[in-house]
Amino acid sequence: MLALRRLNIETTKRAFSSSAVNATKVAVLGAAGGIGQPLSLLLKLNELVSHLSLYDIVNAPGVAADLSHINTHSKVTGYSPDNDGLKHAVTDATIIVIPAGVPRKPGMTRDDLFNTNAGIVKDLATAAAKYAPDAHLAVISNPVNSTVPIVSEIFKKHNVYNPKRIFGVTTLDIVRASRFVSELKDTDPKNENIVVVGGHSGVTIIPLISQSGSNFTDDELKALTHRIQFGGDEVVKAKAGTGSATLSMAFAASRFTNSLLRALKGETGVTEPAYVKSPLFESEGVEYFASKIELNREGVGKIHDLGSLSQYEKLLLEAALPELKKNIQKGIDFVHK
Numbered sequence: 614m615l616a617l618r619r620l621n622i623e624t625t626k627r628a629f630s631s632s633a634v635n636a637t638k639v640a641v642l643g644a645a646g647g648i649g650q651p652l653s654l655l656l657k658l659n660e661l662v663s664h665l666s667l668y669d670i671v672n673a674p675g676v677a678a679d680l681s682h683i684n685t686h687s688k689v690t691g692y693s694p695d696n697d698g699l700k701h702a703v704t705d706a707t708i709i710v711i712p713a714g715v716p717r718k719p720g721m722t723r724d725d726l727f728n729t730n731a732g733i734v735k736d737l738a739t740a741a742a743k744y745a746p747d748a749h750l751a752v753i754s755n756p757v758n759s760t761v762p763i764v765s766e767i768f769k770k771h772n773v774y775n776p777k778r779i780f781g782v783t784t785l786d787i788v789r790a791s792r793f794v795s796e797l798k799d800t801d802p803k804n805e806n807i808v809v810v811g812g813h814s815g816v817t818i819i820p821l822i823s824q825s826g827s828n829f830t831d832d833e834l835k836a837l838t839h840r841i842q843f844g845g846d847e848v849v850k851a852k853a854g855t856g857s858a859t860l861s862m863a864f865a866a867s868r869f870t871n872s873l874l875r876a877l878k879g880e881t882g883v884t885e886p887a888y889v890k891s892p893l894f895e896s897e898g899v900e901y902f903a904s905k906i907e908l909n910r911e912g913v914g915k916i917h918d919l920g921s922l923s924q925y926e927k928l929l930l931e932a933a934l935p936e937l938k939k940n941i942q943k944g945i946d947f948v949h950k
């Protein structure tokens with residue numbers, strides 16, 4: 614009976630050998646949500662994933678059953694909170710992606726989500742620390758500037774903290790930046806690799822457009838920077854109370870997860886920007902910062918510095934640091950108070 618209530622849907626019996634690559638379990642926590650479902654679909658199509666493990670407080674077994682009919686190799690399992698579902702979902706995971714939590718409505722900041730999402734992320738991180746201490750965590754739940762410190766503090770509490778394995782996913786900012794620049798310049802967005810650093814909310818998002826190789830007028834530059842910093846608001850407004858970016862985020866998280874999988878497998882030269890424990894502004898009290906990261910078998914490899922900044926970008930950085938510091942402290946305090 615108990616076994617029956619835990620819906621555990623196995624799609625494909627292991628059709629291929631159990632090399633390190635084939636034994637890659639990716640868990641998605643919040644898998645039945647607006648991001649969770651399309652992200653899980655994209656991960657079901659990823660040949661580097663051998664086991665896709667889906668968890669949500671509602672409907673993850675249903676999403677798993679649906680995806681399990683897709684004729685790719687990976688096994689799909691779905692878990693609800695019953696019968697230690699979360700424990701089973703994360704155990705042996707190589708990567709745990711967390712899009713669980715509430716999204717914004719018009720008029721809200723990401724920080725307004727803190728009261729609800731901090732507790733959700735804390736509970737999920739606690740399960741990860743207990744049952745999957747060696748997993749790499751990719752945190753999507755907002756406010757990312759604070760939820761990443763929450764995950765880190767939970768791992769520290771359980772004595773399993775490794776900063777090389779905890780990431781805030783900021784890929785959507787990079788995806789947006791390359792798309793917006795390509796729209797302005799009529800170029801192929803694939804060739805527009807715009808570096809975006811800092812954090813993931815409003816003024817903490819710092820696009821380094823001076824490094825793009827293109828020229829912009831001052832007005833264009835200001836408008837472009839604002840659009841990248843507040844791209845999320847565009848979607849929140851257009852969705853008119855029904856949520857925030859889901860499909861573009863699923864694309865971005867799938868790209869990040871794929872990059873991390875490739876690096877963990879041993880591929881070299883894989884870089885993705887991400888929000889991680891970083892030495893770049895530690896001396897100014899900012900422990901976490903997004904910049905270009907070289908991913909490797911351990912997770913975070915070389916953390917690139919920012920390179921040369923224009924005067925305008927220096928001002929953006931100045932505005933971002935105090936806000937980031939506040940957001941980070943809020944996350945840390947949440948775990949300890």
Ligand code: NAD
Nearest residue numbers: 643645646647648669670713714715716753754755785862
């Ligand atoms: P959603 O409401 O559509 O889905 C969230 C899912 O989380 C739901 O299915 C819900 O049941 C589930 N959930 C809630 N509590 C849970 C728990 N304790 N354990 C497991 N699952 C739980 O929201 P969404 O649009 O998918 O957005 C999710 C989060 O991602 C939001 O916080 C949003 O702000 C954030 N987000 C981040 C980025 C980014 O760039 N990092 C981009 C877009 C959205």
Ligand code: LMR
Nearest residue numbers: 717755844845846857858
């Ligand atoms: C985004 O950038 O789209 C996400 O952080 C969701 C949001 O609240 O804007």
